Amino acid sequence: MEHIDIQEIWKQNEVLLEQSRKFNVELLKEVKIDKAKSSLKGLLFLPISTLLFYTLVASYAMYFAVVNYDYWYFIFSGLLITFFSVWFIISSIKQLKIILSLDYNKEIIKIQEDLSKIKLAIVKNLRIAAWLLPFGPFIGLFLVKAILNIDLMEIIDFKMLITFGVTTVVLEIISFLILRALRPKNINKKWLNCLLMGNGSQVNDAIDFLQDIKTFQENNK
Amino acid sequence: MKLAPISNNIEIVALIEENKRLIYKVVHSYCSNRNEQEDLIQEIIFQIIKSYKTFNHKVKVTTWMYKIAFNVAISNYRKISNRKKYFVEMPSKVVKVEETYNDDMDEKIKQLRLFIQEFDPLNKAIVIMYLDGNSHSEISKVMGISVSNVGTKIGRIKKQLQKKFKK
Numbered sequence: 001m002e003h004i005d006i007q008e009i010w011k012q013n014e015v016l017l018e019q020s021r022k023f024n025v026e027l028l029k030e031v032k033i034d035k036a037k038s039s040l041k042g043l044l045f046l047p048i049s050t051l052l053f054y055t056l057v058a059s060y061a062m063y064f065a066v067v068n069y070d071y072w073y074f075i076f077s078g079l080l081i082t083f084f085s086v087w088f089i090i091s092s093i094k095q096l097k098i099i100l101s102l103d104y105n106k107e108i109i110k111i112q113e114d115l116s117k118i119k120l121a122i123v124k125n126l127r128i129a130a131w132l133l134p135f136g137p138f139i140g141l142f143l144v145k146a147i148l149n150i151d152l153m154e155i156i157d158f159k160m161l162i163t164f165g166v167t168t169v170v171l172e173i174i175s176f177l178i179l180r181a182l183r184p185k186n187i188n189k190k191w192l193n194c195l196l197m198g199n200g201s202q203v204n205d206a207i208d209f210l211q212d213i214k215t216f217q218e219n220n221k
Numbered sequence: 222m223k224l225a226p227i228s229n230n231i232e233i234v235a236l237i238e239e240n241k242r243l244i245y246k247v248v249h250s251y252c253s254n255r256n257e258q259e260d261l262i263q264e265i266i267f268q269i270i271k272s273y274k275t276f277n278h279k280v281k282v283t284t285w286m287y288k289i290a291f292n293v294a295i296s297n298y299r300k301i302s303n304r305k306k307y308f309v310e311m312p313s314k315v316v317k318v319e320e321t322y323n324d325d326m327d328e329k330i331k332q333l334r335l336f337i338q339e340f341d342p343l344n345k346a347i348v349i350m351y352l353d354g355n356s357h358s359e360i361s362k363v364m365g366i367s368v369s370n371v372g373t374k375i376g377r378i379k380k381q382l383q384k385k386f387k388k
Contacts, residue, residue: 006382009329010352016330017245025238104292105272105285107365108346111292209299216343217366 043099043118050125051092058085064146073153077135077142084132091128095121113213119206127182133175137164233273237266240286243353247287250337250349251294265293287350287363295342329386336385344378351375 058081065078098114132139144150237244248261268289276285337348343364350360357375361368
């Protein structure tokens with residue numbers, strides 16, 4: 001089959017497609033585009049909600065650290081939570097920047113890469129949370145003081161101290177395992193799907209497609 | 222971003238009307254369900270209208286429209302965007318898809334449609350632009366890959382299509 005024949009068939013296909021579709025120009029003129037919602041707006045929810053939440057958390061954590069300046073462990077826990085909150089905020093802003101600058105009028109490879117990266121944002125957020133895990137005992141001190149106004153360090157005994165130490169070690173191991181699991185090649189694990197809040201298949205799809213794009217860009221003869 | 226009512230912009234309506242075949246071909250190649258085709262056509266039209274304000278008139282209209290149409294179609298194909306999709310207040314659809322297949326349709330057309338649908342989303346875009354008679358340079362601008370890479374892929378695609386037709 002010569003390629004000219006294929007192109008002839010393609011032209012016939014084009015005519016057939018046009019015959020089976022009715023394009024209403026008058027209706028198009030009436031369309032109220034400003035009331036239309038782009039399907040991309042659905043992608044904004046996660047970064048905006050993350051940004052707002054962690055802005056509040058960071059603000060409170062800073063206030064907490066200042067108000068409890070007499071106690072080094074409260075200053076440390078407050079600053080720690082502020083640091084990680086700012087990390088989440090920066091990550092959310094980067095995601096928002098990608099989403100808001102998405103312009104379908106750009107090269108296909110660039111846009112599809114950006115869209116896939118947006119889908120991997122949930123993995124980024126989980127990785128940040130995994131880094132926070134080893135500091136669990138300090139988060140506990142912060143939360144108990146913030147919510148119940150109890151200074152756990154005043155009632156701590158040797159046994160509790162040992163428990164804190166063991167907890168820290170265990171959380172460090174868990175953190176390490178999660179960080180390893182969240183690497184692209186390891187993402188396809190069933191238990192991880194729970195951690196990804198049911199978005200595991202979307203994440204897998206995004207990772208696979210990024211690999212497809214990389215292969216597509218290679219000029220393999 | 223608030224957009225001017227489209228009725229004020231006769232140019233874009235005329236451009237869409239003039240190039241509607243391009244949109245049909247892309248949609249039909251990425252989407253076989255009739256209802257989804259109508260939704261996809263509307264999403265593409267919406268994105269074209271939205272992008273028109275920043276359209277660089279030095280670029281070919283078809284190049285610009287191909288980029289938008291393929292990006293929307295591929296994203297839809299991969300279900301990237303939320304399925305609570307594009308919604309516009311109007312009494313009926315801008316484009317009605319009446320039928321997908323005609324019993325009298327040439328067998329070769331059916332086969333070609335099927336073969337094109339078998340390509341992955343990125344190569345599908347190259348197939349469509351190649352069959353539309355676009356140069357390697359134009360395809361390269363739309364895809365964002367080198368001209369030589371386009372040439373290699375077209376060579377491979379031609380062989381694959383010929384092989385499929387011979388079977």
